[in-house]
Amino acid sequence: MGLADSLDAYLVVAGLLFAIGTFGFLARRNAISMLMSIELMLNAVNLAIVAFGSFVESLRADGSVIAIMVMAVAAAEATVGLALVIAIYRNRKTPLVDEYDAMRQ
Amino acid sequence: MRAWLYLIAAGVAGAVVTTPALAVFFLFGGSFDDALFAALTTLMLVAGLAVVTMRDIIRCGLAMIVCFLALAGIYVVVGAPLVAAAQVLVYVGAISVLVLFAIMLTQSKAGPSRLVFQTQRAPAAIAALVLAVVVGLAAISTDWGELGQRVRLGTEVVARVLFDEYVLAFEVVGVLLLAAVVGGVFLAKREEGPR
Numbered sequence: 001m002g003l004a005d006s007l008d009a010y011l012v013v014a015g016l017l018f019a020i021g022t023f024g025f026l027a028r029r030n031a032i033s034m035l036m037s038i039e040l041m042l043n044a045v046n047l048a049i050v051a052f053g054s055f056v057e058s059l060r061a062d063g064s065v066i067a068i069m070v071m072a073v074a075a076a077e078a079t080v081g082l083a084l085v086i087a088i089y090r091n092r093k094t095p096l097v098d099e100y101d102a103m104r105q
Numbered sequence: 106m107r108a109w110l111y112l113i114a115a116g117v118a119g120a121v122v123t124t125p126a127l128a129v130f131f132l133f134g135g136s137f138d139d140a141l142f143a144a145l146t147t148l149m150l151v152a153g154l155a156v157v158t159m160r161d162i163i164r165c166g167l168a169m170i171v172c173f174l175a176l177a178g179i180y181v182v183v184g185a186p187l188v189a190a191a192q193v194l195v196y197v198g199a200i201s202v203l204v205l206f207a208i209m210l211t212q213s214k215a216g217p218s219r220l221v222f223q224t225q226r227a228p229a230a231i232a233a234l235v236l237a238v239v240v241g242l243a244a245i246s247t248d249w250g251e252l253g254q255r256v257r258l259g260t261e262v263v264a265r266v267l268f269d270e271y272v273l274a275f276e277v278v279g280v281l282l283l284a285a286v287v288g289g290v291f292l293a294k295r296e297e298g299p300r
Contacts, residue, residue: 003135004142004182005255008245013146013179015240017153019233024157026229027222032207033162036169039200040153043176046188054183057253061266064258067188068267071195072278076285078200082207083292090295095211098223 010051017044029096031085035078042074122148142182149175160221162208170201184257 003009017040024037046067053063089095092102126144129135135143152172156165173196180189223229267275 002139003129004138007249007252009142010179010183011244012241013150015244016150016237018240019237020150020153020157022236023229023233026232027226028157029220029223030162032204032211033157033165033221035207036156036165036204039169039196039204040156040172043173043196047176047179050180050185050188051183054185054255054258055252056249057251060256061258061262062270064185064188064263065267065271067185068191068263069271069274069278071191072282075195075200076281078203079285079289080292082203083289086207086210087292089211 007051007055011048014044014048014051017041017047029098031088031095031097032082034097035081035085038081039074039078042070042077046070118151121151138182142179145175145178145182149179162212163205166201166205166208169204170197173197173201184255186257187260187263 021037021040021044024040025034028034028037049070050063050067053059053061053067056063085095088100092100094100122144125147126140129143130137130140133139149172152168152175155168156172159165159168173192177189177192177197180186180192
């Protein structure tokens, strides 16, 4: 059968995880839920990168290196994003993004 | 009474995760790696769905930890143990704790927490489904050319590439992390009070 030996299986799984993250980002009201959905999407892309690195001869170690770089950038993004959410929460007293309407008025 | 409900829920979750693996292993004659891949994939996708659909945001954060751990297992199966170790360290160890802290800092009993989803949840679900189908079809129908065998990558090989070809990117990522730390502290710092 060779499910774990086919690149397509990993790519389909990565696509499914990315779609789950997209749904969460578009549909959740809580800002931290949206950030968690972004983390899911980043992880899906990372899975695709690692799978390519494992199966394509010319990308052998590059896939792992790029995935580790993406992880570091994702950590930076999570830090700044969560700090922003906490700063906004301190002003507006709510974590729900549909109540951040100060610039609409 | 609640304990029994939790036990039943845990049993159902375990059955959901192990059924595809057992089916792959016994019905379709897959190898042990295939069964492991099926189990970890199912666990990861179920936990990911729990992250975006559960009402209690603390449980969403805990489901995210499960999702990241299962993904680390998939990295081991695909043959990148160093990435799996980094995944556990960075995501399970650091980012999840950061997210849980942020959740606990921004939880308010007074806020209307009944409505978890925006009003555009149905179009969002349709868009996500379309995206999944399109990406899956594109991945399956594309001819990727000459594919090698799945190989386990040792740490030494990755380290040689990381500190030789990618050393500039490595340094730039260090500067980026420093900037992110300074920016995060500045943003989350309280404004009032003497400096």
